[in-house]
Amino acid sequence: MLIQNVWIENATEVSDIRVTDGKFEEIGPDLTPRPGEEVLDCTGTLVLPPFIESHVHLDTCLTAGEPVWNQSGTLFEGIQCWAMRKEMLSKQDVKDRVRRAVRMQAQNGVQFVRTHVDVTDPKLTAMEALLELREELRDTVDIQVVAFPQEGIDSYPNGRQLMEDAVRMGADAVGAIPHFEFTREYAVDSVNFAMKLAERYDKLVDVHCDEIDDEQSRGLEVLAARAYESGLTDRVTASHTTAMHSYNNAYVTKLMRLLKLSKINFVSNPLVNTHLQGRMDTYPKRRGITRVKELLAEGINVSFGHDDIFDPWYPLGTGDMRDAVFMGLHVCQMMGYQEIMDSYKLISTNAAKTLHLGSCYGVRVGNPASFLVLDADNFYNALNRKSEILYSFKNGRLIAKSAPAQREVLF
Ligand code: FE2
Numbered sequence: 001m002l003i004q005n006v007w008i009e010n011a012t013e014v015s016d017i018r019v020t021d022g023k024f025e026e027i028g029p030d031l032t033p034r035p036g037e038e039v040l041d042c043t044g045t046l047v048l049p050p051f052i053e054s055h056v057h058l059d060t061c062l063t064a065g066e067p068v069w070n071q072s073g074t075l076f077e078g079i080q081c082w083a084m085r086k087e088m089l090s091k092q093d094v095k096d097r098v099r100r101a102v103r104m105q106a107q108n109g110v111q112f113v114r115t116h117v118d119v120t121d122p123k124l125t126a127m128e129a130l131l132e133l134r135e136e137l138r139d140t141v142d143i144q145v146v147a148f149p150q151e152g153i154d155s156y157p158n159g160r161q162l163m164e165d166a167v168r169m170g171a172d173a174v175g176a177i178p179h180f181e182f183t184r185e186y187a188v189d190s191v192n193f194a195m196k197l198a199e200r201y202d203k204l205v206d207v208h209c210d211e212i213d214d215e216q217s218r219g220l221e222v223l224a225a226r227a228y229e230s231g232l233t234d235r236v237t238a239s240h241t242t243a244m245h246s247y248n249n250a251y252v253t254k255l256m257r258l259l260k261l262s263k264i265n266f267v268s269n270p271l272v273n274t275h276l277q278g279r280m281d282t283y284p285k286r287r288g289i290t291r292v293k294e295l296l297a298e299g300i301n302v303s304f305g306h307d308d309i310f311d312p313w314y315p316l317g318t319g320d321m322r323d324a325v326f327m328g329l330h331v332c333q334m335m336g337y338q339e340i341m342d343s344y345k346l347i348s349t350n351a352a353k354t355l356h357l358g359s360c361y362g363v364r365v366g367n368p369a370s371f372l373v374l375d376a377d378n379f380y381n382a383l384n385r386k387s388e389i390l391y392s393f394k395n396g397r398l399i400a401k402s403a404p405a406q407r408e409v410l411f
Contacts, residue, residue, distance in 0.1 A: 022396035055305025270328035
């Protein structure tokens with residue numbers, strides 16, 4: 001198949017793309033169609049690598065209001081609501097909702113997903129469902145599963161054993177939630193436990209780290225120090241780190257050295273943390289977003305996640321990663337022209353590093369032909385105009401498509 005006349009990743013010159021046997025065979029200007037070759041004229045459109053959801057909770061998605069709504073809008077009421085909903089979980093219930101969510105994501109150009117799955121459940125129902133879905137859906141989405149202890153590791157009955165059971169069942173990454181543990185000691189011990197578990201089973205690490213407005217929440221320094229000392233480095237991700245928003249600048253300056261040494265990744269979730277954080281503040285109200293701009297300026301890898309889709313922690317969402325980018329650019333004050341232009345990397349290239357996808361991700365000759373075609377000339381306009389994702393190809397196969405939006409003004 002030959003895709004003609006596209007701008008690849010904001011390039012100013014148009015290129016053609018030849019896809020053969022599910023791989024990018026040739027990329028360049030004015031490729032000549034071969035006899036009998038399917039030709040797709042995409043003049044005036046943008047090609048990007050597929051979008052990546054680097055932080056979401058698929059097991060909780062599409063449950064908002066079941067059995068009760070989170071009225072206060074706080075993280076902690078969300079955890080209470082989820083504890084009630086968890087009682088009603090069945091494997092079928094999880095699978096039905098996740099299949100629907102994955103289809104919503106596919107419509108929005110998402111082809112890779114890292115989902116955290118709550119393992120503070122003696123039956124590990126959701127973990128079992130997600131591991132089965134990881135196989136069932138692998139032609140349309142690559143799913144990474146994190147064993148995520150929503151109610152703590154050392155603060156939940158049998159928490160350590162449940163974590164290890166989930167890893168043995170086949171989780172791809174080990175999680176933790178130090179800011180939710182009963183004590184500071186438990187917080188430190190839980191991070192140490194998670195890191196050792198990951199080392200023992202050769203897994204990635206992704207910790208819900210300091211998702212609280214408490215400037216004393218210092219899980220991040222523990223995680224970064226262990227990542228550095230253990231050599232796990234960029235196999236480790238710190239998600240949320242919203243307390244870093246409230247740290248004093250002297251401490252952040254000191255911390256930044258360790259963060260760079262550690263080479264860990266960061267995931268910020270601008271939609272959900274703008275909604276959840278600052279809830280105990282009167283005025284001024286903190287934004288509760290980690291220091292994305294400063295981390296990027298230091299050369300540290302940061303991606304954006306959606307985090308929650310219509311669940312007890314976030315009552316909106318259609319699985320569109322561009323919503324997370326749109327919000328993130330505003331709250332992080334990253335609205336310079338080039339920052340907006342490059343912002344697709346927060347949900348693609350940077351996220352690929354977090355997920356450890358390696359060099360097979362990206363629009364390059366020899367790679368699997370996974371890419372998006374957007375109805376815009378560059379990402380700035382695609383974001384601003386909410387342009388349609390015309391095609392989503394995965395390994396050379398079309399998995400989702402849209403028609404260009406028909407918009408008419410009748411005056
Ligand atoms: Fe999360």
